[in-house]
Amino acid sequence: MANVPDKPSLDGLEARWGDRWEADGIYRYDPLQPRERTFVVDTPPPTVSGAIHVGHVMSYTHTDVVVRYRRMTGKTAFYPIGWDDNGLATERRVQNYYGVRCDPSLPVDPAFDPDAVDSSGGAVRISRPNFVELCERLTAEDEKAFEALFRTLGLSVDWTTLYTTIDERSRRVSQKGFLHLVRRGLAYKADAPTMWDVDFQTAVAQAEIEDREIDGAYHRVRFDGADADGALEIETSRPELIPSCVALVVNPSDERYRALVGSNMVTPLFGVEVPVVAHRLADPEKGTGAAMICTFGDVTDVQWWRELQLPTRVVMQRDGTIAPPRWGESGWPSGDAARANEMQREIAGMPAKKARRRIAELLGASGYLLGEPQQVRHVVKFYERGERPLEIVSTRQWYVKQLEFRPALLERGRQLQWHPPHLRARFESWVEGLNSDWAVSRQRFFGVPFPAWYRLDEEGVEDFEHPILADERSLPVDPSTDAPDGFGEDRRGKPGGFVGDPDVMDTWATSSLSPHIALGWGSDDGLFERLFPMDVRPQAHEIIRTWLYYTVLRAHLEQDSLPWYHATISGWVLDPDRKKMSKSKGNVLTPIGLLEQYGADAVRYWAASPRLGVDTAFKEEQIKIGRRLAIKILNASRFALSLEALDGPITQPLDRSMLARLAEIVAESTQAFESWEHARALDVTERFFWSFTDDYLELVKGRAYGGHGPEAASSAVTALRTALSVLLRLFAPFVPYVTEEVWSWWREGSIHRASWPSASELDTDADPTELEVAASILGEVRKTKALAKRSLKTEVRRAVVHDTAERLAVLDRVRTDLVEAGNVAALETRAADGFSVDVELGD
RNA sequence: GGGCGCGUAGCUCAGUGGGAGAGCGCUUGCUUCACACGCAAGAGGUCGCAGGUUCAAAACCUGCCGCGCCCACCA
Numbered sequence: 001m002a003n004v005p006d007k008p009s010l011d012g013l014e015a016r017w018g019d020r021w022e023a024d025g026i027y028r029y030d031p032l033q034p035r036e037r038t039f040v041v042d043t044p045p046p047t048v049s050g051a052i053h054v055g056h057v058m059s060y061t062h063t064d065v066v067v068r069y070r071r072m073t074g075k076t077a078f079y080p081i082g083w084d085d086n087g088l089a090t091e092r093r094v095q096n097y098y099g100v101r102c103d104p105s106l107p108v109d110p111a112f113d114p115d116a117v118d119s120s121g122g123a124v125r126i127s128r129p130n131f132v133e134l135c136e137r138l139t140a141e142d143e144k145a146f147e148a149l150f151r152t153l154g155l156s157v158d159w160t161t162l163y164t165t166i167d168e169r170s171r172r173v174s175q176k177g178f179l180h181l182v183r184r185g186l187a188y189k190a191d192a193p194t195m196w197d198v199d200f201q202t203a204v205a206q207a208e209i210e211d212r213e214i215d216g217a218y219h220r221v222r223f224d225g226a227d228a229d230g231a232l233e234i235e236t237s238r239p240e241l242i243p244s245c246v247a248l249v250v251n252p253s254d255e256r257y258r259a260l261v262g263s264n265m266v267t268p269l270f271g272v273e274v275p276v277v278a279h280r281l282a283d284p285e286k287g288t289g290a291a292m293i294c295t296f297g298d299v300t301d302v303q304w305w306r307e308l309q310l311p312t313r314v315v316m317q318r319d320g321t322i323a324p325p326r327w328g329e330s331g332w333p334s335g336d337a338a339r340a341n342e343m344q345r346e347i348a349g350m351p352a353k354k355a356r357r358r359i360a361e362l363l364g365a366s367g368y369l370l371g372e373p374q375q376v377r378h379v380v381k382f383y384e385r386g387e388r389p390l391e392i393v394s395t396r397q398w399y400v401k402q403l404e405f406r407p408a409l410l411e412r413g414r415q416l417q418w419h420p421p422h423l424r425a426r427f428e429s430w431v432e433g434l435n436s437d438w439a440v441s442r443q444r445f446f447g448v449p450f451p452a453w454y455r456l457d458e459e460g461v462e463d464f465e466h467p468i469l470a471d472e473r474s475l476p477v478d479p480s481t482d483a484p485d486g487f488g489e490d491r492r493g494k495p496g497g498f499v500g501d502p503d504v505m506d507t508w509a510t511s512s513l514s515p516h517i518a519l520g521w522g523s524d525d526g527l528f529e530r531l532f533p534m535d536v537r538p539q540a541h542e543i544i545r546t547w548l549y550y551t552v553l554r555a556h557l558e559q560d561s562l563p564w565y566h567a568t569i570s571g572w573v574l575d576p577d578r579k580k581m582s583k584s585k586g587n588v589l590t591p592i593g594l595l596e597q598y599g600a601d602a603v604r605y606w607a608a609s610p611r612l613g614v615d616t617a618f619k620e621e622q623i624k625i626g627r628r629l630a631i632k633i634l635n636a637s638r639f640a641l642s643l644e645a646l647d648g649p650i651t652q653p654l655d656r657s658m659l660a661r662l663a664e665i666v667a668e669s670t671q672a673f674e675s676w677e678h679a680r681a682l683d684v685t686e687r688f689f690w691s692f693t694d695d696y697l698e699l700v701k702g703r704a705y706g707g708h709g710p711e712a713a714s715s716a717v718t719a720l721r722t723a724l725s726v727l728l729r730l731f732a733p734f735v736p737y738v739t740e741e742v743w744s745w746w747r748e749g750s751i752h753r754a755s756w757p758s759a760s761e762l763d764t765d766a767d768p769t770e771l772e773v774a775a776s777i778l779g780e781v782r783k784t785k786a787l788a789k790r791s792l793k794t795e796v797r798r799a800v801v802h803d804t805a806e807r808l809a810v811l812d813r814v815r816t817d818l819v820e821a822g823n824v825a826a827l828e829t830r831a832a833d834g835f836s837v838d839v840e841l842g843d
Numbered sequence: 844g845g846g847c848g849c850g851u852a853g854c855u856c857a858g859u860g861g862g863a864g865a866g867c868g869c870u871u872g873c874u875u876c877a878c879a880c881g882c883a884a885g886a887g888g889u890c891g892c893a894g895g896u897u898c899a900a901a902a903c904c905u906g907c908c909g910c911g912c913c914c915a916c917c918a
Binding site: 249 | 854856882
């Protein structure tokens with residue numbers, strides 16, 4: 001009946017079964033199934049410009065295991081796949097890979113050859129179309145690598161659903177979502193201070209900011225009173241911003257300065273009169289208790305500037321250098337405008353760091369710097385992909401409202417079922433800490449453009465207050481090449497004509513619509529309406545504040561709903577020293593070699609072992625164990641399937657007992673999966689499996705070969721095959737290749753479309769005790785042989801089992817198997833309170 | 844400063860009211876007719892510390908110590 005190979009092997013299973021599954025459409029979504037029989041996953045589209053590492057393997061395996069389980073319970077899976085290729089991550093990779101920079105002012109070079117770029121003299125500037133072409137070219141290559149990995153790993157995604165975050169569907173959905181927000185007043189354009197990366201020269205959002213500790217220096221600086229009496233000392237790490245100082249601030253309760261509040265002081269070097277103001281956020285404990293307010297040094301400055309309605313005097317330019325004098329001889333509200341301009345010329349064009357040193361010298365020379373600058377390590381905000389501290393500059397950006405929805409979003413967080421539950425706290429602390437609306441426009445190139453244009457008045461000045469929005473039916477549009485309705489392309493850039501919005505969306509503005517993209521929101525096949533909200537969002541914990549948060553926000557605003565019912569959060573894979581893997585540390589482990597060396601099942605076994613939410617140190621040993629398991633499955637199956645005896649009724653107590661125990665395992669595994677605890681499901685199955693091979697198989701081996709007659713043999717064989725069928729299915733979500741291979745030896749169809757085992761297939765009337773008693777006695781016999789350094793074949797002349805009457809009665813039912821497996825000549829029993837076995841070995 | 848999590852054998856981790864566990868590693872054996880990519884066995888732990896609750900605590904409570912992360916602050 002079974003077609004069992006002589007030398008079963010794991011080699012080549014990935015390619016063989018991968019092709020077969022694809023050809024047979026095993027993992028294809030079935031749109032005819034009703035929603036309740038569909039399992040819908042918001043698969044993370046990985047950032048293809050990033051390194052493939054073992055963390056991907058772990059988190060994607062976690063999801064795949066769960067999907068495979070659901071599929072076997074009779075559901076069809078909508079398990080899409082996408083690539084996140086849009087955005088700054090790709091641009092940065094293209095810049096480094098080809099040695100280029102995008103310069104939108106350059107015309108297209110039709111003859112541009114990326115392979116001929118000579119960047120030895122610094123990055124080569126190329127046009128925007130040429131740059132975007134390179135982005136597309138490189139991401140296409142990166143996507144191939146990811147697809148190869150995901151296919152080898154055996155992810156059961158439906159490859160017909162493939163999308164990328166820059167493709168036409170994603171652009172259409174992103175633009176449609178944006179237009180809805182604008183029309184409902186939930187997105188708006190504003191000119192306001194924004195966090196700004198001076199190298200990438202783009203706005204960034206709060207979610208993309210990280211703190212880093214860097215070297216700095218506190219400078220103690222004296223401000224003289226405007227009326228010649230009184231002076232105020234402040235401490236600042238950014239003296240180069242003195243020209244943009246608009247006020248000094250103290251705490252209203254600070255007795256030391258109370259008298260000065262309301263008076264004016266004069267900025268050193270620049271001679272500008274600024275008021276002393278009081279505000280609760282001024283901390284008397286910090287520095288001198290008095291601080292200067294600049295436009296803008298940090299977010300507190302912005303808050304002071306806004307709440308105290310201070311003037312604006314910006315000196316920091318978008319490229320991170322100090323602006324040249326721009327207020328003219330009379331423009332400075334300074335007692336000595338000529339000197340102020342002279343001072344600014346001293347630092348104009350310098351990057352902040354250099355200007356800081358120069359200003360410190362000038363302050364020192366004129367006696368305003370008190371003591372030496374004090375070197376400190378301090379924490380500064382950086383764009384997560386950036387290299388220099390963020391500046392705050394005033395720019396016109398699109399924003400999505402979020403501040404006013406904080407209470408509603410917290411409630412959404414409570415409705416969502418988190419696995420593990422405690423990670424909801426991260427979501428909550430993020431929502432509670434939001435300090436501004438979402439700055440969603442980026443001054444970049446490889447992204448989804450805003451479907452908006454601006455009219456030019458007769459002077460050619462843009463009317464930002466009244467954007468022309470694209471018609472939803474025309475999406476996606478590119479306002480840099482498409483003209484708005486009612487305008488010909490010849491009106492572009494002309495007075496009385498229009499210009500396109502030059503910006504692109506934050507990549508999260510697209511990714512936050514991943515359920516909408518995957519389900520084809522806005523297309524008329526009804527898929528979105530049927531399957532939204534999805535069942536589960538799987539992801540890693542570091543992007544709770546970005547991807548998870550933004551997706552919840554968008555679904556709340558657009559659908560007044562959660563985007564999914566569950567969120568499963570995988571931990572990180574740490575390096576063996578428990579350090580986070582990162583490119584800069586050079587400790588990133590790529591899984592490709594591991595997959596080649598150990599096989600996909602082994603790697604998946606390792607990946608599925610940690611629970612959700614737990615960071616785990618990488619251990620190659622765990623992968624070897626996975627391989628050992630896969631090989632064991634192969635060999636145990638070969639044994640069970642190559643026995644000659646025919647199937648027959650399961651009559652023997654040991655056989656029934658084993659199946660009864662297996663029924664418990666089925667129940668435990670099922671319950672674990674239903675509780676989203678895949679690791680426990682694997683653990684209970686694996687634990688049983690090893691005792692199955694070590695104890696049960698050994699106990700019935702002689703009988704199965706026919707040593708006690710055909711009926712006893714067929715009972716064993718049938719029990720073995722019944723158990724094998726169940727075990728293979730319990731293992732199938734974790735090790736899909738080896739289980740499919742074995743299944744194919746004796747069963748029709750794919751195991752991955754077989755039904756999840758149920759206790760009703762097994763003997764639930766029997767008692768698992770027989771197996772347990774037999775195994776424990778066999779263990780004692782083995783121990784005696786091992787301690788005597790004898791072969792396990794050694795005959796036992798006499799074994800005396802001491803145990804309770806109940807257990808001795810149980811023993812009696814499995815006596816034959818036990819005697820055979822232990823090679824026991826005489827097995828005697830004695831009633832006793834506790835369990836022990838006296839073993840007398842033969843010669 | 845606020846929050847979350849963790850601390851169990853050399854290592855990686857499971858166990859959440861009643862016997863201190865698994866795998867790896869180590870040690871010692873065993874060519875046993877599914878498997879030497881194997882099998883069997885052994886050694887190894889005051890369950891971070893202190894107090895409390897309980898007949899009973901690794902588990903529950905309180906405090907402390909250590910580690911990691913998140914948020915906030917960051918003059």
